Amino acid sequence: MSEQATGLGHGVASLVKGLIPYLLAVVASFIAAGIFIAAMGFDVLHAYSTILFTSFKTPYGFIQTLLKFVPLLLQALAFTVPLIAGKYNIGGEGQLIVGAIGATAVGIMLAGLPLPLLLPLVLLAGIVFGGFWAAIPAWLLYRFGINEILTTVMMNFISFSLIDYVATEIWRDPAAGHPTTVPIGVGGELPLLVARPPLNSGIVLALAVAILVYVYASRTPGGYELVASGANPRASRVFGINVRRMFLLSLILGGALAGLSGAIEVTGVQHRLIEGLQSNFLLLGIIIGLISRGNLLAVPFVAFFIAVLEVGASAMQRTMMIPVEMVLIVEALVLLFVLLSDVVRRR
Amino acid sequence: MKNSTMLEMKGVRKSFGTVVALGDVSLQLNSNEIHGLLGGNGAGKTTLMNVLYGLYKPEAGDIYLRDKQVEIQSPRDAIKYGIGMVHQHFLQIDSYTVTENIVLGTPLKNRPTLNLDQEEQRIADLSKRFGLEVNPRSLIEELPMGIRQRVEILKALYRGVDILILDEPTTSLTPQEVDSLFQSLRVMVEQGMSVVFITHKLREVLRVCDRISVLRDGKNVLTLSRDEVSEEALVNAMVGAGMDVEKSLVFSATDLDQKVAHVGQKPVLHVEDLQVANEEGTPLIKDVSFRIHEKEIFGIAGVAGNGQQELVESLMGIRPVANGQVSMDGSSIVGIETRELLEMGITYIPEDRLQDGFLPTASVAQNLILGYQRQKPYRRGSFLDWSAIFRVARQLISEYNIMTPSASEVAANLSGGNIQRVMLARAFSQPAKFLLAHNPTRGLDIRSMEFVYSKLLELKAQGLATLLLSEDLDELLLLCDRIATIYRGQIVGVLARGEFDKYKIGRMMSGVETHE
Numbered sequence: 001m002s003e004q005a006t007g008l009g010h011g012v013a014s015l016v017k018g019l020i021p022y023l024l025a026v027v028a029s030f031i032a033a034g035i036f037i038a039a040m041g042f043d044v045l046h047a048y049s050t051i052l053f054t055s056f057k058t059p060y061g062f063i064q065t066l067l068k069f070v071p072l073l074l075q076a077l078a079f080t081v082p083l084i085a086g087k088y089n090i091g092g093e094g095q096l097i098v099g100a101i102g103a104t105a106v107g108i109m110l111a112g113l114p115l116p117l118l119l120p121l122v123l124l125a126g127i128v129f130g131g132f133w134a135a136i137p138a139w140l141l142y143r144f145g146i147n148e149i150l151t152t153v154m155m156n157f158i159s160f161s162l163i164d165y166v167a168t169e170i171w172r173d174p175a176a177g178h179p180t181t182v183p184i185g186v187g188g189e190l191p192l193l194v195a196r197p198p199l200n201s202g203i204v205l206a207l208a209v210a211i212l213v214y215v216y217a218s219r220t221p222g223g224y225e226l227v228a229s230g231a232n233p234r235a236s237r238v239f240g241i242n243v244r245r246m247f248l249l250s251l252i253l254g255g256a257l258a259g260l261s262g263a264i265e266v267t268g269v270q271h272r273l274i275e276g277l278q279s280n281f282l283l284l285g286i287i288i289g290l291i292s293r294g295n296l297l298a299v300p301f302v303a304f305f306i307a308v309l310e311v312g313a314s315a316m317q318r319t320m321m322i323p324v325e326m327v328l329i330v331e332a333l334v335l336l337f338v339l340l341s342d343v344v345r346r347r
Numbered sequence: 348m349k350n351s352t353m354l355e356m357k358g359v360r361k362s363f364g365t366v367v368a369l370g371d372v373s374l375q376l377n378s379n380e381i382h383g384l385l386g387g388n389g390a391g392k393t394t395l396m397n398v399l400y401g402l403y404k405p406e407a408g409d410i411y412l413r414d415k416q417v418e419i420q421s422p423r424d425a426i427k428y429g430i431g432m433v434h435q436h437f438l439q440i441d442s443y444t445v446t447e448n449i450v451l452g453t454p455l456k457n458r459p460t461l462n463l464d465q466e467e468q469r470i471a472d473l474s475k476r477f478g479l480e481v482n483p484r485s486l487i488e489e490l491p492m493g494i495r496q497r498v499e500i501l502k503a504l505y506r507g508v509d510i511l512i513l514d515e516p517t518t519s520l521t522p523q524e525v526d527s528l529f530q531s532l533r534v535m536v537e538q539g540m541s542v543v544f545i546t547h548k549l550r551e552v553l554r555v556c557d558r559i560s561v562l563r564d565g566k567n568v569l570t571l572s573r574d575e576v577s578e579e580a581l582v583n584a585m586v587g588a589g590m591d592v593e594k595s596l597v598f599s600a601t602d603l604d605q606k607v608a609h610v611g612q613k614p615v616l617h618v619e620d621l622q623v624a625n626e627e628g629t630p631l632i633k634d635v636s637f638r639i640h641e642k643e644i645f646g647i648a649g650v651a652g653n654g655q656q657e658l659v660e661s662l663m664g665i666r667p668v669a670n671g672q673v674s675m676d677g678s679s680i681v682g683i684e685t686r687e688l689l690e691m692g693i694t695y696i697p698e699d700r701l702q703d704g705f706l707p708t709a710s711v712a713q714n715l716i717l718g719y720q721r722q723k724p725y726r727r728g729s730f731l732d733w734s735a736i737f738r739v740a741r742q743l744i745s746e747y748n749i750m751t752p753s754a755s756e757v758a759a760n761l762s763g764g765n766i767q768r769v770m771l772a773r774a775f776s777q778p779a780k781f782l783l784a785h786n787p788t789r790g791l792d793i794r795s796m797e798f799v800y801s802k803l804l805e806l807k808a809q810g811l812a813t814l815l816l817s818e819d820l821d822e823l824l825l826l827c828d829r830i831a832t833i834y835r836g837q838i839v840g841v842l843a844r845g846e847f848d849k850y851k852i853g854r855m856m857s858g859v860e861t862h863e
Binding site: 219221224227228234235237238241242 | 684
């Protein structure tokens with residue numbers, strides 16, 4: 001029964017129907033951005049085929065895409081889970097950084113431990129540190145009602161200084177030209193799924209987490225309360241849901257997810273802490289979350305699509321000298337058109 | 348006194364989206380008459396008058412004022428043509444005086460100095476002439492609802508209207524205030540005005556109106572003069588075929604003694620010296636005590652805003668109790684969380700369904716389990732049992748006649764009446780010992796009211812103790828075994844069935860009398 005598979009009110013049929021505005025939005029944004037690319041004097045079709053097909057032409061391109069996909073998926077979830085409860089976590093970046101710091105610290109300090117012990121500890125440290133970083137704004141919201149948008153953003157700035165301090169003062173790698181720590185213990189590295197080009201097992205972890213989050217939100221009473229708190233906090237309170245606690249929980253959960261993405265960057269990709277490892281994942285995560293409109297089933301697909309665009313964009317810049325920012329414009333346009341399709345449908 | 352045609356509306360049509368609110372409705376209004384516009388909720392009464400007042404633009408239809416066609420695009424036009432309307436919800440500025448509220452938006456004599464003496468004199472004259480007693484210098488916020496309504500009527504009279512539309516004017520009035528309103532209306536029509544009186548209450552129409560038009564489902568059913576109509580004909584016109592008026596609870600005489608089963612002996616809810624305060628410590632509920640027994644419907648009458656909401660919230664654990672004791676089945680429930688109260692068998696129908704009981708972006712099924720998501724059969728282990736949830740939801744949808752394409756439909760697409768049915772279905776679906784119902788029939792059509800009444804009596808017969816707070820005194824007189832009246836946070840009297848007296852309750856509602 002498809003009706004029963006609709007924990008969040010999105011059945012298979014409605015998913016298909018829901019896809020149409022997305023596709024239209026994508027096409028419209030490609031057309032709009034194409035005008036700019038043409039005006040700049042580039043070959044539009046060549047540019048787009050580079051953007052769309054780089055990921056699928058070579059194993060290298062595909063693995064690059066999967067590596068991008070992991071942090072994007074987790075960042076998007078870190079934004080979406082609080083969004084379901086009606087709260088805005090704009091601190092995924094800081095939570096990622098602090099999670100990465102936690103993972104690195106454990107990875108360096110306990111470097112001698114074997115993999116079965118060290119790896120879980122490193123990942124756990126990322127989750128706990130990320131959750132802690134979100135817990136500060138969450139508690140300020142719970143206790144004093146301070147707007148979480150402001151506090152989560154400000155926590156990002158603190159994390160920038162923190163990573164600087166850790167990477168240049170505490171565990172600095174003197175050989176590196178850029179603020180970087182020494183590597184973590186070998187036992188803390190995520191095993192590879194594919195050796196050449198290297199693909200770490202972070203993607204398995206990320207997908208498992210995405211499934212867990214979906215099951216939590218759509219199949220458990222706690223998830224129901226999360227959805228209810230977002231839908232109408234007052235009614236939820238009247239009917240016995242501790243809404244403020246749900247807000248607190250959703251933000252901490254978001255922080256933990258972002259922290260995990262930081263830990264995977266460390267254990268899977270860099271094997272050390274490097275300043276700037278957060279890339280523009282926060283921004284893209286928010287875009288993915290907003291395009292998905294809080295639908296946890298849509299998040300992985302949108303995240304994959306954005307990862308394809310991102311990888312394609314780098315290729316486009318290398319081969320055609322089109323600035324990589326062009327793709328950010330396309331992504332922003334997709335979001336705008338998706339939001340616009342809402343307005344159009346309401347008419 | 349001569350009756351000439353004052354106003355005619357012909358072939359008015361208005362739809363909202365796919366819903367046809369008015370389909371080809373006509374209305375003829377004479378001078379010197381009180382014209383009753385009768386119909387259940389959703390019949391189109393208010394929509395028709397909003398068209399006349401220029402608030403809605405009809406798709407078709409003409410308006411003739413004294414046989415001349417007029418275009419009414421806005422309330423400003425309506426007032427220009429001498430048409431005034433008093434809505435159910437008043438648009439008044441609380442911190443202004445009566446005079447200031449009335450003259451707002453009209454040309455003033457002494458604009459630079461804002462000396463309102465002349466205006467005040469005119470208001471005092473009008474007030475005397477029509478028997479609408481009010482002190483022009485009082486602040487609006489200090490006035491009870493009945494007086495605030497007079498201000499609203501004076502506002503229209505001050506602008507020189509000769510057609511006055513009143514939308515459900517008796518809703519928040521005491522019986523005495525209703526009498527005095529009707530007297531004033533009589534004076535108005537004797538002086539040549541026309542009054543349109545919108546209501547769903549049959550008896551009021553029969554008491555005061557000269558002619559009566561009945562609307563049903565956005566269509567004219569009939570227009571008759573007072574001496575031509577019988578109560579039965581009006582009832583049939585209002586509800587249409589397919590409802591057994593003979594057995595109807597809504598239209599039955601207020602004395603239901605035969606139908607009311609015996610009240611049980613065992614007290615279920617015991618409230619003693621309850622005190623509730625707001626954040627600043629101002630007491631809102633003062634020393635309220637009552638007991639509700641098994642098989643008892645205990646009513647609380649009162650003008651809205653006398654502490655009803657605070658009482659309800661404190662009983663539901665939403666608002667802290669400052670002092671006093673509340674116990675259910677002998678054990679205290681003060682300080683227990685709402686969720687546990689729901690699990691213990693308290694069930695709740697909130698007054699403000701959209702704010703306090705409804706998840707607009709969630710599905711109908713999700714709405715139906717709000718508050719019970721951790722209970723059986725909705726929960727299995729640490730997971731929700733969606734197949735059980737949908738099975739129950741489909742049952743409730745058919746049992747409560749909720750109009751929705753499916754249980755997974757987004758609840759925001761439901762109409763107001765159907766949203767209320769969701770609230771009722773949720774409350775009544777749970778095994779309960781104590782039901783807390785706050786204005787459960789507000790905004791419902793007659794069939795749905797009928798349904799709620801029979802359900803309340805059915806559950807009562809099964810042993811449920813019910814606390815029913817209602818702004819509709821007739822509803823309380825019909826259903827309750829005892830009626831308490833609340834005034835400024837205090838219970839000023841409790842009457843048992845047999846000693847019910849509408850006017851006595853009315854006097855208690857306005858604080859001029861206490862009982863015991």
